[in-house]
Amino acid sequence: MGVFTYTDLVEVDLGKLSTATAHWKTVVDELAKLKNDVRDTLVKKSDGARWHGINATVTKEFVHSAAKEFGDLHREALDAAVSRALKKSHGGDPYNAGHSSYTSLDQDQVPRAMKLASLGEDANDKQRAELRRLWQSLSPEARARIWAQHKGDLLAAGLLAPQMKRVAADRGAGSYDIDSPGARDHWIQIQATGMSNAGDFIGNTDAAYHMDHYLRGLGTDLDLDVDRMLTDDAALRQTAEHAIADEREKWRKQALDEFQKSGGPPVALPVETSPQSYTHTDRNWYLAVGSGMTNTTGTVTVVPGDDGKPRVSLDYQVNVWDRYKWDPGKNTPIGPTEVTDADMARLHSTGLAREFDMRGSGSVQHHDLSSDGSLPGPVGPGRDGTRTDIGRNGDAR
Structure with missing residues (x-):
């Protein structure tokens, strides 16, 4: 067996131990009840009965011996302290390694x-x-x-990656390549390829690139350029700003409370907003992503200021994720061509295209929580995002 590390310890699945704890406590409680029943009924009746002959001694001794066995069994073999210890090991004790917020190591x-x-x-x-x-x-x-x-x-090293699971709001068209394509499906595929090329021509470069990735049937995850998304799209920008505004006072208070507990040394707290859905208003990003999910992750720090007052700051990033899919029941006109979303979704079902997940995070921004100043503006993307952009997902053509 190799060296047992702290990581091995925190990754131990204690679900079965929790179940054992519950079962053990049930056994202890039932034995306690049985011990009391024996003492209060059987023993009392035995002592109060008018026994004659050999029963006067043998039966009474047997009843008292049985009652003692039940008491010993409860007190020694299934001591309630064992149940308490198991409960602590599962997480009921903040100074025990099974506890999720254990910090004494x-x-x-x-x-x-x-x-x-x-x-x-x-x-x-x-x-x-x-x-x-x-x-x-x-x-x-x-x-x-x-x-x-x-x-x-x-x-x-990606410390600010979201802790919560990034899941799209819906699963898309379902299973991949389960139907045989027909002539109309191949015609839709040709039309979609034309739309992808037209998208590049009219400036919807990300919409064209995502469509192209779909039609190539790779199914691999695609990185989103969140800095460009924040720069281009007011809806995403406002959603992120409002999410931080809703939490900033709570984060600030929590950090200052920890700073006070520390007695003066700096403190740092991880923070994360709840995921929210939003819909792009920028045409390019609407066609590329549509409606997505976003949240903000960061670290709040408190350090002693030169004036003796604590300085509270936030380093944060905006995260976005979604699944590239087509939702039946809608039409999406792109240039001179219009196809139904059901037509496009069927390309996934017939194996002529394939849905994929999209995700990305913006550059880390710094904000002073000690003041009421506004958040910094989006970081300039620094590249054009077209198909010839060598930095775009390594798929430039």
């Missing part, structure tokens, strides 16, 4: 978190996931120490 976790953070963008998916788990379980003071030393590496 900073001394062991910090070196591991430092090592993972130092990998930066070279961290693989497993290492990034471990880093995010460690980050959540560290104390606010430990997070602040690591943040101060490795902020750039932490961000490069």
Whole structure:
């Protein structure tokens, strides 16, 4: 057996232990009830009965012996303390490793978190996931120490990736390649290819690229350029701004409370808004994504200011995700061509095209929560996003 690490410990599935705890407690309670019933009924009746002959001694001794056995069984073999200990190991005790917010292993976790953070963008998916788990379980003071030393590496390693599962609002057209295509399906495929080319020509470059990815049938995830989306689309920008505005006072208060508890050292808290749906108003992004899901993740830090007052700040990123799909019941005119969404969805069902997931995160922005200033504007995208853009998902043609 290899070395047992903290990560191994926190990844242990304690679901069965929780079930065992519940069953154990039921057994203990039933034995306690049975012990009391024996004592209050059987023993009392035995002592009050008028026994004659050998029953006067043998039966009474047997009843008392049986009652003692029940008491010993409850007290020793199934002691309620065992049930309490199992409950604590499952998470009822904040100082026990089974608890989700356990933070008393900073001394062991910090070196591991430092090592993972130092990998930066070279961290693989497993290492990034471990880093995010460690980050959540560290104390606010430990997070602040690591943040101060490795902020750039932490961000490069994807520390601000959403903790919640990124799932599209609906599943799309269903199973892939389950029907045989007919002549009309092939005709729709040709029309869709024409729409993709026309989209490039009229400036809907992302719509054209996403359509092209769909028609190529790759089914692979596509990266979204969220900086350009925020720059181009007011609906997404306003949704993100409102989400932060709704949470900023709560985040600020929580961070200041932790700073006060720390007695002066800096603190850092991970924050995340709930996912919200939105619909693009920019034509290019409406055709490329339509309605998507978004949330904001970040880290709130509090450090002592030069004037003696704590300074509270937020480093955050906007996240977007959706599934590229066509919803039956709608028509989508693109240039001179119009096809129904049901026609386009059928291309997925017949294997002539394939749906795919889209996701992305914007650049990390810094905002001072100690003031009432507005959020910074979107970061300039720095590239045009056309098919000839070599940085666009590695699929430039």
